[in-house]
Amino acid sequence: MASANVGADIAPSEAAARMQINSRKVSVSKERKRVPVMGDHLVPNSKRVAIVGGGLVGAMEALYMAKRGFDVDLYEMRSDIRLEEMVEGRSINLALSTRGREALKAVGLEDEVVTTGIPMFGRRIHSLTGEQSFIPYGKKEQCILSVDRRKLNETLLTAAEKCPNVDMHFDHKLSRCNIKTGEMTYINYDNTRETTADLVVGCDGAFSAVRRSAMRSTRLNYQQEYIPHGYKELTMPPKEDGTHAMAKNCLHIWPRNEFMMIALPNQDGSFTCTMFCPFDFFDSVKDETTLIERFEQFFPDSIPLFGRDRLVEMYFTNPVGSLVSVKCDPHNVGGRCVLLGDAAHAMVPFYGQGMNCGFEDCLLLDELLLKNKLDFAATLDEYNSKRQPDAYAICDLAMYNYIEMRSLVNSKSFLLRKKVDSLLNYLFPRSFIPLYSMVTFSRIPYGEVIERRKRQDKLVKIGAGVFAFTAGALLCYGVYKRRVAALSTALLCNLITLTSTPQKTIAGYLKLS
Numbered sequence: 057m058a059s060a061n062v063g064a065d066i067a068p069s070e071a072a073a074r075m076q077i078n079s080r081k082v083s084v085s086k087e088r089k090r091v092p093v094m095g096d097h098l099v100p101n102s103k104r105v106a107i108v109g110g111g112l113v114g115a116m117e118a119l120y121m122a123k124r125g126f127d128v129d130l131y132e133m134r135s136d137i138r139l140e141e142m143v144e145g146r147s148i149n150l151a152l153s154t155r156g157r158e159a160l161k162a163v164g165l166e167d168e169v170v171t172t173g174i175p176m177f178g179r180r181i182h183s184l185t186g187e188q189s190f191i192p193y194g195k196k197e198q199c200i201l202s203v204d205r206r207k208l209n210e211t212l213l214t215a216a217e218k219c220p221n222v223d224m225h226f227d228h229k230l231s232r233c234n235i236k237t238g239e240m241t242y243i244n245y246d247n248t249r250e251t252t253a254d255l256v257v258g259c260d261g262a263f264s265a266v267r268r269s270a271m272r273s274t275r276l277n278y279q280q281e282y283i284p285h286g287y288k289e290l291t292m293p294p295k296e297d298g299t300h301a302m303a304k305n306c307l308h309i310w311p312r313n314e315f316m317m318i319a320l321p322n323q324d325g326s327f328t329c330t331m332f333c334p335f336d337f338f339d340s341v342k343d344e345t346t347l348i349e350r351f352e353q354f355f356p357d358s359i360p361l362f363g364r365d366r367l368v369e370m371y372f373t374n375p376v377g378s379l380v381s382v383k384c385d386p387h388n389v390g391g392r393c394v395l396l397g398d399a400a401h402a403m404v405p406f407y408g409q410g411m412n413c414g415f416e417d418c419l420l421l422d423e424l425l426l427k428n429k430l431d432f433a434a435t436l437d438e439y440n441s442k443r444q445p446d447a448y449a450i451c452d453l454a455m456y457n458y459i460e461m462r463s464l465v466n467s468k469s470f471l472l473r474k475k476v477d478s479l480l481n482y483l484f485p486r487s488f489i490p491l492y493s494m495v496t497f498s499r500i501p502y503g504e505v506i507e508r509r510k511r512q513d514k515l516v517k518i519g520a521g522v523f524a525f526t527a528g529a530l531l532c533y534g535v536y537k538r539r540v541a542a543l544s545t546a547l548l549c550n551l552i553t554l555t556s557t558p559q560k561t562i563a564g565y566l567k568l569s
């Protein structure tokens with residue numbers, strides 16, 4: 057089959073007619089009316105955009121491009137998830153926060169998604185002895201949302217499909233792509249299909265085929281790292297009356313250094329728990345007795361909530377996933393190709409930012425398209441120079457949080473740190489914003505977040521220095537005048553607890569300079 061040689065100069069309807077790829081839906085017969093929403097740039101245009109990957113970011117990007125009036129084709133290697141059966145007790149959720157919500161808002165989907173999500177107003181820390189403590193994320197109404205991954209993906213696909221200028225092609229796996237000309241080859245069952253586009257947007261995840269092609273024909277740098285931890289998802293069923301087995305509106309955490317578990321609530325009363333453990337651990341647990349022994353050792357309070365037998369059954373059925381961090385530079389190839397989401401920056405999940413960052417990519421790209429009057433070359437260059445450093449920054453932040461979580465964090469130190477963070481924020485609300493807060497509840501570029509964090513650390517150090525000096529002076533004076541000795545000793549003790557914690561935090565978070 058010959059490639060469809062459709063350029064920008066050809067009328068859109070003709071472009072559609074000449075499209076060589078027809079998937080389940082007959083794209084030729086569909087009249088492509090242009091109804092750009094999102095205001096500002098209302099000029100209809102016949103440029104063709106191919107989105108590779110119909111995951112969270114690909115579906116979102118299709119919507120953005122459609123709303124700018126482009127002729128959009130979305131290619132996804134899997135079949136349409138909306139037509140697949142729901143498997144009971146296998147809902148996987150994600151934490152949606154400010155960056156992701158802002159991107160959803162711009163395409164008019166924020167309310168729909170927010171109403172189906174469950175707000176989490178803070179973390180609930182489970183200690184080894186089963187005690188729980190709650191640490192809010194911020195002021196009363198500040199929260200992140202637990203959303204169903206599949207439902208979110210379906211919402212985005214359905215919204216994109218409603219646009220008259222979008223065509224979806226499921227069961228299309230990109231096998232080859234000429235980044236310079238926009239020619240692509242897809243495998244559709246036993247057939248090979250060729251097509252072209254003016255712009256190829258790679259949203260095909262951490263093992264991106266678009267990126268692989270781009271690396272071959274341009275000087276694209278690439279870096280990948282697997283961490284020694286894997287993850288396993290376990291579902292905690294609702295109580296008999298259908299309500300949640302633990303506090304509903306919280307992100308539950310069992311921090312145990314090398315072993316960690318996190319749980320997010322689902323609409324149906326269940327929780328999806330994710331264990332993060334070294335692969336060695338997963339490999340070493342081969343039978344029921346060992347499993348229960350390990351759970352009694354690390355997550356004892358969770359056993360009755362899972363139900364012993366259910367736990368065993370799920371543990372030995374569900375797979376262990378691996379965690380990879382990927383950076384690449386640049387994110388674009390001229391004005392023809394750009395990588396978004398995990399394809400550009402896969403990160404370890406220890407900040408809950410992968411999807412949020414991918415959604416923010418779409419939002420930023422759209423802002424720049426508008427600014428550059430829909431000129432691809434100018435837009436992609438500006439996009440890359442702005443976004444690539446921030447993508448590196450969040451990959452680093454996530455990796456440092458991983459290192460910190462596994463090396464020093466048990467439930468006591470986790471609690472203490474969060475308390476010190478909020479105390480400092482209370483004392484200096486303008487100059488000290490906790491790191492998680494800048495990442496999760498703001499749109500401060502990730503690179504700037506790191507810069508601000510360094511400045512804050514300096515302030516803390518200076519503060520601690522002044523405090524130490526004062527306490528020391530008091531101590532000397534106290535030795536001289538016995539009477540104040542007790543007071544100054546107390547002060548020194550305080551100093552030690554106050555400074556030792558943030559100092560460790562600093563070292564752990566950011567040795568980035």
Ligand code: FAD
Nearest residue numbers: 109111112113133151230260261397398408409410411412
């Ligand atoms: P993907 O979701 O990987 O989608 C890529 C799509 O491309 C897939 O549909 C795939 O089938 C398709 N594809 C691949 N290759 C081809 C090809 N050759 N041709 C055609 N199609 C192709 N993020 C958060 O924001 N919050 C969280 O709480 C959170 N928790 C997480 C927990 C875990 C355990 C993990 C592993 C990740 C978590 N993330 C979280 C990260 C989040 O899952 C990802 O960042 C997000 O899914 C990236 O979306 P994407 O669309 O870029 O990639």
Ligand code: EGU
Nearest residue numbers: 149150151179307309318330405406407408492496
């Ligand atoms: C990991 C897996 C708690 C969902 C980091 C916090 C995560 C999520 C935290 C997963 C933690 C860790 C933050 C949020 C969030 C916390 C955060 C991590 C959602 C520093 C579905 N992390 N995650 N930090 O503060 O900023 O609550 O799988 F355990 S949401 Cl590791 Cl805010």
